[in-house]
Amino acid sequence: MSALPAPPVDTIILGAGPAGASAAFHLARHGRHVVLFEREERGRGKACGGGMAASVQRWFPFDLSPAVDQVIREVRFTWALEDPVRAVLPGEAPFWIVRRSVLDAFLADRAGEAGADLRFGTEVVAVERQGDLWNVVDQHGQALASRSLLIANGSSSPLPGRLGLGPSRPRFATTLSLEVECPIANPDLARFDFGLVPQGFCWVFPRQRGYSIGVGTFLGAEDLDADAVLRRLLPSLGLSPEAGQRRPTRLRIWDGHHPLDGPGVLVAGDAASLCDPFLAEGLRPALMSGCQAGLALEAWLGGDVQALKRYTATIRRDWGESMMWGKRIAQVFYRFPRVGYQLGIKRPTAPQRIAQILSGEMGYGDIAQRVIRRLLFQRG
Numbered sequence: 263m264s265a266l267p268a269p270p271v272d273t274i275i276l277g278a279g280p281a282g283a284s285a286a287f288h289l290a291r292h293g294r295h296v297v298l299f300e301r302e303e304r305g306r307g308k309a310c311g312g313g314m315a316a317s318v319q320r321w322f323p324f325d326l327s328p329a330v331d332q333v334i335r336e337v338r339f340t341w342a343l344e345d346p347v348r349a350v351l352p353g354e355a356p357f358w359i360v361r362r363s364v365l366d367a368f369l370a371d372r373a374g375e376a377g378a379d380l381r382f383g384t385e386v387v388a389v390e391r392q393g394d395l396w397n398v399v400d401q402h403g404q405a406l407a408s409r410s411l412l413i414a415n416g417s418s419s420p421l422p423g424r425l426g427l428g429p430s431r432p433r434f435a436t437t438l439s440l441e442v443e444c445p446i447a448n449p450d451l452a453r454f455d456f457g458l459v460p461q462g463f464c465w466v467f468p469r470q471r472g473y474s475i476g477v478g479t480f481l482g483a484e485d486l487d488a489d490a491v492l493r494r495l496l497p498s499l500g501l502s503p504e505a506g507q508r509r510p511t512r513l514r515i516w517d518g519h520h521p522l523d524g525p526g527v528l529v530a531g532d533a534a535s536l537c538d539p540f541l542a543e544g545l546r547p548a549l550m551s552g553c554q555a556g557l558a559l560e561a562w563l564g565g566d567v568q569a570l571k572r573y574t575a576t577i578r579r580d581w582g583e584s585m586m587w588g589k590r591i592a593q594v595f596y597r598f599p600r601v602g603y604q605l606g607i608k609r610p611t612a613p614q615r616i617a618q619i620l621s622g623e624m625g626y627g628d629i630a631q632r633v634i635r636r637l638l639f640q641r642g
């Protein structure tokens with residue numbers, strides 16, 4: 263006799279990254295029956311610099327500091343390792359460095375404590391709409407149905423495209439990252455260099471007992487020679503040019519306003535193409551959209567039929583409007599990066615502005631029109 267299928271749950275979430283785990287927490291704490299599928303085992307690391315505005319704390323009722331590795335108080339910008347500019351970050355502990363193996367597990371644990379059903383090591387291989395329900399099948403052939411679905415399974419997810427959510431042809435940044443264990447000189451200093459990478463930048467973030475280092479290019483330069491960049495960057499930190507294990511990754515970046523909701527379904531985080539196309543900031547929008555998606559699904563499950571549409575509008579207002587300007591800045595800056603560095607970053611007020619963007623105090627829209635005009639017409 264075959265087993266009866268399990269009754270439908272309230273929400274199935276694909277992916278226990280920051281977006282999926284945040285949503286799971288918010289739904290579970292409202293008493294919803296949530297199942298969170300994650301194909302990796304708990305505590306697996308990820309290619310990520312781990313830089314995150316401390317302002318994300320406002321979306322959580324629990325303290326995030328156990329997941330924080332370092333607190334950044336100062337940012338240093340250079341052009342090809344020279345011509346430095348430094349900015350002291352505004353406010354108290356505004357920018358954090360997290361280790362992804364720790365942050366992701368920490369958030370999933372909070373969701374689990376709130377009552378979410380966590381399924382690590384379980385990959386969803388099929389998703390289908392059947393009547394009013396979503397039906398998913400995992401790699402073991404186990405099926406589960408739900409009233410609602412959250413797609414939060416990251417940059418390589420094919421699902422948003424198939425369901426008409428997000429951009430139909432996503433745009434990607436090309437990245438390479440590594441972690442190096444070594445003594446660190448300034449534990450509260452984050453560095454960005456704009457001159458070594460065509461159409462992009464490299465970063466050096468301090469960690470406990472080492473650095474998180476990476477290279478990213480943003481305007482479609484697929485032939486990025488990241489190893490050549492690292493051969494110049496690493497010795498400047500006193501490291502061997504071959505140091506660290508390198509992880510190449512493609513990162514889906516913001517590329518216009520698009521619907522993020524469908525019948526009983528939302529998309530959040532990288533799967534929704536929310537990552538900042540200028541500075542690759544993806545953790546803040548992943549956490550924000552995950553929390554907003556959790557709240558929207560909770561309202562929708564409770565009978566508010568407009569809640570999912572409102573989610574798309576909220577993400578557009580609270581993130582997309584700023585990213586629209588971020589994309590324009592990226593297109594101008596990375597086409598003329600030397601001019602951009604001189605006229606954008608080296609202005610007396612600019613590092614402070616970027617620091618305010620990184621710390622979440624300001625959006626690109628606040629500074630964009632002035633910056634673009636200056637870059638295009640080289641006005642002082």
Ligand SMILES: Cc1cc2nc3c(=O)[nH]c(=O)nc-3n(C[C@H](O)[C@H](O)[C@H](O)COP(=O)(O)OP(=O)(O)OC[C@H]3O[C@@H](n4cnc5c(N)ncnc54)[C@H](O)[C@@H]3O)c2cc1C
Pocket residue numbers: 276277278279280281282299300301302308309310311312313314384385386387414415416417437438439476511512513530531532533537542543544545546548
């Ligand atoms: C090199 C690099 C450096 C970065 N540095 C920074 C930085 O310093 N600061 C910053 O803010 N952002 C940074 N980002 C961006 C940031 O890492 C992402 O934006 C963030 O991880 C998005 O979170 P997410 O939850 O949407 O997706 P993810 O973190 O990718 O989580 C998706 C999860 O879904 C799981 N999954 C995928 N498919 C399935 C499936 N079929 N079934 C079950 N589970 C599945 C995956 O295993 C994964 O755990 C960086 C990105 C890269 C590539």
